[in-house]
Amino acid sequence: MNFLQDDIRSGMVAIVGPPNAGKSTLMNYLLGQKISIVSHKPQTTRNRILGVVNGAGYQIVFLDTPGLHKPNQPLNREMVRIAMASLKDVDAVLYLIDVSLPLPKEVEKGKQRELLEQMEGVASPVILVLNKVDLQEKEMLLPMIETYTNLYPFHSILPLSALTGEGTDAVIEELLALLPKGPRYFPEDIPTDASERFLVAEIVREKLFILTGQEIPYSSAVTIESFKEDEKKQMTTIHATIILERSSQKGIVIGKGGKKLKSIGTAARKDIEKLLGQKVLLKLWVKVRKNWSKDERFLKELGF
Numbered sequence: 001m002n003f004l005q006d007d008i009r010s011g012m013v014a015i016v017g018p019p020n021a022g023k024s025t026l027m028n029y030l031l032g033q034k035i036s037i038v039s040h041k042p043q044t045t046r047n048r049i050l051g052v053v054n055g056a057g058y059q060i061v062f063l064d065t066p067g068l069h070k071p072n073q074p075l076n077r078e079m080v081r082i083a084m085a086s087l088k089d090v091d092a093v094l095y096l097i098d099v100s101l102p103l104p105k106e107v108e109k110g111k112q113r114e115l116l117e118q119m120e121g122v123a124s125p126v127i128l129v130l131n132k133v134d135l136q137e138k139e140m141l142l143p144m145i146e147t148y149t150n151l152y153p154f155h156s157i158l159p160l161s162a163l164t165g166e167g168t169d170a171v172i173e174e175l176l177a178l179l180p181k182g183p184r185y186f187p188e189d190i191p192t193d194a195s196e197r198f199l200v201a202e203i204v205r206e207k208l209f210i211l212t213g214q215e216i217p218y219s220s221a222v223t224i225e226s227f228k229e230d231e232k233k234q235m236t237t238i239h240a241t242i243i244l245e246r247s248s249q250k251g252i253v254i255g256k257g258g259k260k261l262k263s264i265g266t267a268a269r270k271d272i273e274k275l276l277g278q279k280v281l282l283k284l285w286v287k288v289r290k291n292w293s294k295d296e297r298f299l300k301e302l303g304f
């Protein structure tokens with residue numbers, strides 16, 4: 001069906017909420033492709049990740065954001081700042097919570113301070129998304145809905161599963177009603193504004209989140225040193241550096257006989273090949289930059 005320019009609806013929607021609520025999983029599901037990295041550990045997403053969903057007569061530009069939490073370190077402060085900044089100038093906000101977790105104590109007591117502080121100054125409608133309904137008995141949702149209804153004037157409250165996709169159609173429908181008429185912001189074949197280099201660094205970071213334990217994921221950053229495509233061979237050679245905070249962490253990431261680093265590299269390469277649609281030679285280096293996550297100058301270099 002062809003839509004006249006005048007009939008198109010387009011707008012920006014921020015996806016916010018506590019760490020691990022499933023924000024990135026939801027954006028990837030709606031996009032129908034993996035743009036944003038996902039792990040079972042909190043604070044996986046560190047930047048604003050943009051994902052463009054095109055449909056019949058509409059375009060929704062989603063902003064996946066770092067989880068809202070009480071930041072006590074420079075890197076965490078940057079993450080929360082990025083998430084809060086994404087709340088401005090959007091047409092709607094999806095506030096995600098994980099319904100498989102008990103309600104936060106404050107919420108249970110009807111205290112609204114934290115949520116209201118986060119949402120202060122948000123002029124656009126906020127939809128509360130009860131995510132992970134596949135993990136929860138349906139009858140447990142009703143008291144949750146009641147508690148949250150009393151807490152904040154949500155535009156609506158929608159249960160869904162970002163993993164199975166159950167309930168996601170209703171979110172799109174609800175958002176379409178809130179979007180203004182206007183032309184698409186992005187060409188229809190562009191799913192994100194992120195560069196391939198950025199997405200590749202994110203994939204390596206995702207494997208660190210999944211394959212290493214304790215503090216390692218939170219002590220790691222990834223930079224891309226070089227990215228060379230050989231058009232004849234249909235192959236890209238990528239050199240990436242994993243940056244750690246302390247020299248004692250180097251051995252853990254490399255592992256016995258280099259085994260850990262190899263498994264990180266193999267898992268990352270497979271995903272990068274899917275992303276780029278060609279063979280990839282991925283070389284990983286491990287470097288220590290003492291306390292990089294507290295180093296404001298280095299955070300700037302990383303793009304924060």
Ligand SMILES: Nc1nc2c(ncn2[C@@H]2O[C@H](COP(=O)(O)OP(=O)(O)OP(=O)(O)O)[C@@H](O)[C@H]2O)c(=O)[nH]1
Nearest residue numbers: 019020021022023024025043044045067132162163
């Ligand atoms: N069962 C189930 N698991 C889910 C669902 N949505 C997300 N998850 C899982 O929850 C974990 C966190 O998902 P993410 O998408 O990384 O969560 P996030 O909110 O982006 O997390 P941060 O970036 O750390 O703030 C992952 O293990 C997901 O597979 C869901 O609907 N059902």
Ligand SMILES: [Mg+2]
Nearest residue numbers: 023024044045
């Ligand atoms: Mg995320």
